[in-house]
Every structure is written in structure tokens, then in C-alpha cells.
Amino acid sequence: MQSNFYVGMSGQIAIEKRLQTVASNIANMNTAGYRADGVTFETVLSNAGAEPVAFSSEGATFISRRSGEVTKTDNPLDVAVQGDAWLGIKTPTGVAYTHDGRLKIGPTGEVHTINDYPVLDAGGSTLILDPDAGAPTIAADGMMTQAGHQVGALGLFSIDPSAKLTRAANSGVIPDQAAIPILDFTATGVAQGFVEGSNVNPVLELSKLIAIQHSLDSMTQMNQTADSSLQNAVKTLGTMS
Secondary structure: OOHHHHHHHHHHHHHHHHHHHHHHHHHOOOOOOOOOEEEEOOEEEEOOOOOOEEEEOOOEEEEOOOOOOEEEOOOOOEEEEEOOOEEEEEEOOEEEEEOOOEEEEOOOOEEEEOOOOEEEOOOOOEOEOOOOOOOOEEOOOOEEEEOOEEEEEOOEEEOOOOOOEEEEOOOEEEEOOOOEEOOOOOOOEEEEOEEEOOOOOHHHHHHHHHHHHHHHHHHHHHHHHHHHHHHHHHHHHHHHO
């Protein structure tokens, strides 16, 4: 069996997945709160033949949890999450968690994200403020005050490091394990008047593109060599017969 063709094909499939994640990351490098995609790869061994053959797996996609760069905006409705915590939001597909802290107050006082998803408190309820009392003051623990009165608190949630994350709206993620409300703000909190950007590293993504191009060139060369070898073998066997 000409296993080198199949090895090359498995490598091309892996390269395609890497290219898709890099393209997605670059497209979202300026998206507030966005978490970059990464791909883990492994070798799959096949023992179908006399000798084991190593194939490249397609790879598993994961969402990076690294923090993004924080920018000062002085907008009182902007908050940047600090530490290992997430804001809770209500989306059409259920509760999601995000680092996009660009908020706004609706006409009846509901606090929404910039993309119109309700923001939750620690109990999982929609935050509601006084729409006529002006912008709130937001403390590091998420407590919101208007006209000297506490009117609510942003919910901050912890997601277990072992949880698998899938993408949701508003730069959000949905974990496969329940998120836990944070009550101790020693290592976590929010900063009012700041926005956290994407954690995509443009230089790193460009270096990945260069590596992908080199890998693709190598795969192409390997396939061409294998094809030439097969053609020469067919010619030789044809001559001998």
C-alpha cells in the first residue's frame, strides 16, 4: 500500500484546520473580549500493514483563556474583568460567559451588552438599574451604585480550568461544566472605564501562517515525490512484463 499518499493527506487535513483557526483569530483580533482558537495535534499510528505508519490527526480545537490587553476608555459603562472570572450574559442559546464588558442601559433599566444581551447578577437574574439616575459607579467587586444607593451588582463567574469551552455570541463561551458565582474578590474583580480587547497575538498568528505555508510546501513536495516514485515503478514493472 502506498501509505505515503495517505500520510500526506492526513497532514493536509491537519494544515487546513490550523489555517482555519489562524484565519478566525486574525479576523477577530480587534473584537473586544475575544478568546483565540488554538489546535492541539497528535500522531495516530496505524498497524494495518507490516510496519506501523504514523498519520497526523485532524487536531482538536480549544479556546485560549489568556487575558487580552486592557484599554482605558473612561466610559462609565465599560468594565474590564480582572483575574480568572467571566461576566454572565443571557443569549438565545442559554447563559454564556464573556470578557466583553461594553455595557448599556435599556429604556426600562435593563443592563445589556453592546450586542443587546442581558447581563446577569450573581444569582443569574437580569441586572436592572434606574434609567433616569445616570451612569452607575461600579466598584471592583461589581457593586453598582446610583445617586449614592446600591442598585445591583455585576455577576462574576468562575469556570473550571478543565471545562471544555464552545463559542457563543458576544465573544462569549459556554462551558460543559456549570460556572460558579464568585463571592471572594481578592484575586478577581472589574475595572470601570476600561475594556479588554482580544487576546489574539498578531505577530504570533503571522508566524503561524509562515509555518503553515512551509508545512504545505513540504507536503506538496512529498506528494510529488511519491507520485513520481509510483510512476517510475509502474514503468519499470511494465517494461519487465
